[in-house]
Amino acid sequence: MSNRNIGIKDVAVAAGVSVTTVSHVLNEVSYARVSPGTKDRVRSAAEQLGYGPNRLARALRTQRTGMLGLVSEDIATTPHAGRIILGADEAAKARGYNLMIINTSASASLESREADVEALLERRVDGILYATMYHRNVELPANLGSVPSVLVDSVAAGGDITAVIPDEEGGARAAVAALLEAGHTRVGFINNTDDVPATHQRLRAFRATLSDAGLDGGAAPVESAVSEVQGGYEAALRILAREDRADVPTALFCYNDRMAIGAYRAAAELGLRIPEDLSVAGFDNQELIAANIHPGLTTVALPHYEMGAWATEHLIDAVEGKTDLSLMALHPTILGCPLVRRDSIAAPRA
Known part of the structure; x- marks a missing residue:
């Protein structure tokens, strides 16, 4: 018998159960009372026979297509997009869904983004993930609420859509704590100039962590620049080339890994070795860099x-x-940002 001709009755016979039980197990009917052992037997029989529920029939019955949409900003140029897509795709496949992806841009107009969402709705996606290129507040297309939707790495201005975001403050605290644990008491922060949540939350955590350790967090040196290599380089020079050497930090916390590269360059020009003369911690864990x-x-x-x-x-x-x-939309879900230890931190020289 070819796989094409195998039906649900064949699975039922092979598993020694009723057709109804097979249907409940393979369609994951939540209210069905089927023992774990019977479920395993049904799934094993279906796998051995090469049988799978007819997706079209399921769609007609459930009014679902098994497709999810993902609107992602700047997929081709943003390092994080691939990891968000991978996590979403693997989770979707594990539940029997497929992912349809549309690329947009952080600079795209609201009308353009509404058209992107409409393109997914026209293809009858069951729900939409909306991912931004960095943690920020976003004005959402009005049609996003036409189907269940979740924001990734962003929050809506109105706060009326479920969102998941990184723990910016917790991550910054972990980075600064690592510098303090190594013995540093003079720590500087190279920050971003963009008005986004990460800029303010990481700065707040930097100062609070120093203050909690008995240091003057408000007086710690902070320099802000564009969050790229050049910006990190320029900000690091301003902090490290101070005339009063007693005020020069022995450690730097950088807003992101790209700015940390700039700090490495500035340190080299000033004759400072990392980590012997200067310890550096970053944020993002862009592995090609870090x-x-x-x-x-x-x-x-x-x-x-x-x-x-x-x-x-x-x-x-x-x-x-x-x-x-x-019920989850009032407060975004916050996921932890773990510290990844490498070799850029050491105890300050005596």
Whole structure:
């Protein structure tokens, strides 16, 4: 018998159960009372026979297509996008869904982004993930609420859509704490100039962590610049080239890994060795950068994969009626940013 001719009755016979039980198990009917052993037997029989539920028939019955949409900003040029997509795709496939991706831009007009969402709605996606290129507040297309939706790495101005974001303050605290634990008491911060949540939250955490350690967090040197290599270089020079050497930090916390590269360059020009003369910590854990510069950069990992997977799991639960996203929309879910230790931190010289 070919796989094409195998039906649900064949699976039922092979598993020694009723057709109804097979249907309940393979369609994951939540209210069905089927023992774990019977479920395993049914799934094993279906796998051996090469049988799978007819997706079209399921769609007609459930009014779901098994497709999810993902609107992602600047997929081709943003390092994090791939990890968010991977987390979302693997979580979707594990639940029997497929992902349809549309690329947009952080600079795209609201009308353009509405058209992107409409393109997904026309293809009858069951739900939509909306991911931004960095943690920020975003004005959302009005049609995003037409189906269950979850924001990834962003929050809506109105706060009326479920969102998952990174723990910016917790990550910054971990990075600064690593510098303090190594014995540093003069720590500077190279910050971003953009008016985004990460800029303010990481600065707040930097000062608070120093203050909690008995240091004057408000007086600690902070220089802001564009969050790229050149900006990090310029900000680091301003901090490290101070005339009063007693005020020069022995450690720097950098807003992101790209700015940390700039700090490495500035240190080299000033004849400072990392980590012997200057310890450096970053943020983002962009592995092509952090793991491959010398010495390897101690930094904080943003949970891009985890955010993509979390958002997809809860989106599917909402699509299947297992959860109410509106109950989660009042406060964004915050996922941890773990410290990744490498070789850029050492005790200050006596």
